[in-house]
Amino acid sequence: MSKRPTPCIVTSEEALRQEEIIKQLRNDNDLIKARTGKQKYYYISTFGCQMNAHDSEKLEGMLEQIGYMKAEEEEKADFIIYNTCCVRENAEQKVYGKLGYLKHLKDKNEDLIIAMCGCMMQQEEVLNTIRTKYKHVDIIFGTFNLYKMPELLQTYLETKRTVIDIWKEHKEIVEDLPSIRKHKFKASVNIMYGCNNFCTYCIVPYVRGRERSRKPEDILKEIEDLVADGVKEIMLLGQNVNSYGKTLEDKVTFAQLIRKVNEIEGLKRIRFMTSHPKDLSDELIEAMRDCDKVCKSLHLPFQAGSTKILKAMNRRYTKEQYLDLAKKIQREIPNIALTTDIIVGFPGETEEDFEDTLDIVRQVQFSGAYTFIYSKRTGTPAAVMEEQVPEEVSSRRFNKLQEVLRPIITEKSQALHGKTLEILVEDLSKNDEKLLTGRTESGHLVHFEGDSSLIGEFINVEITEAKTYYLIGQRV
Structure with a gap:
């Protein structure tokens, strides 16, 4: 039996190659804009989990470096990417329904570029369906080669032929990708990729590959850079964060990583997900208890009660x-x-x-x-x-x-009614622009009256009313 190669972390050669392609594409876009006066726009629709959302931030970062600006709706975009999920059937059906709509847009604008990526693309039957029924899709890539998007775009622009680049397994982890965060004050950080658990109902290990952990020094540097850029709350991401470190040559446990992150000056809150109950250690419980920046909330899926x-x-x-x-x-x-x-x-x-x-x-x-x-x-x-x-x-x-x-x-x-809680103010309320929304350390959503200048700040709020899924408060 051949030994499975250990994924390498690529921080130089491959990242630099993609960076050069980004520069070439940016130069081409600048020339087109200078000649025609037309700004190019992108639109990304994200389906699924926070891992997908974080992947979309990286795609946004690359596209903006290429010279695209973000469009708020598909109709105004020159480049549309659907970052897909296959965990639940309804997510797949939504994607197919939207692809039909994109055919209509492409009929009106033959220069529109349509790309598909994410978990759905790792499934052979999905790939075959798109090839045969949705031939207006121009670029298809999966979960393992996100960083190659600039190269795939360049290839399509040069050939005007459908570009398909799907890897069956992970080959390398590319660090230092640009990223556009939704919020300046909080960010997600991947600490690992893939999953080794193979729950019998779950497609994730088949589409995101086996577990591979990032080096702690790379994770810590990324968080330090984010904090220097104004980030106050970090979400550490992994399909099972409790397995972090098992693929590293120099073993580091998730609990040890948590303690290192907790020491970063300027960081206020640490969250993480997802934890698998099978290997949530006493060491991690102690780290959560001892580290003052770790939020006192934990997502611990049990899935079913019967043994x-x-x-x-x-x-x-x-x-x-x-x-x-x-x-x-x-x-x-x-x-x-x-x-x-x-x-x-x-x-x-x-x-x-x-x-x-x-x-x-x-x-x-x-x-x-x-x-x-x-x-x-x-x-x-x-x-x-x-x-x-x-x-x-x-x-x-x-x-x-x-x-x-x-x-x-x-x-x-x-039970929180009447208590004064510290919240991180995150946004304007979607339903009432007079209200702001934020989250407590425990993850509870709080609505309160306030000025938008408070977004990104930690403030104290007294809870005046408690609904089932959110709280109402007033600033103290």
């Missing part, structure tokens, strides 16, 4: 082990806000199994939960399992889960 179903999911922990872990965390870090993911209707789930799920919800008392009806993903072991649960049964159980969750989450919110 039988957990085994079928390949989650590698039991109901009892999850409950013991949750109680240990709550004991060591009082008032921590625990949130979770829950799947209803996994193949083979009985009423008794579902009651185990409700039992965990009642015992742990989560502050929030992302809940899903099981979605069959082609290419995963669960897709061909027997005893697929009928849709009407899954829907009934899903509604029952909401009935149990909602009063618990409401009670958790109401």
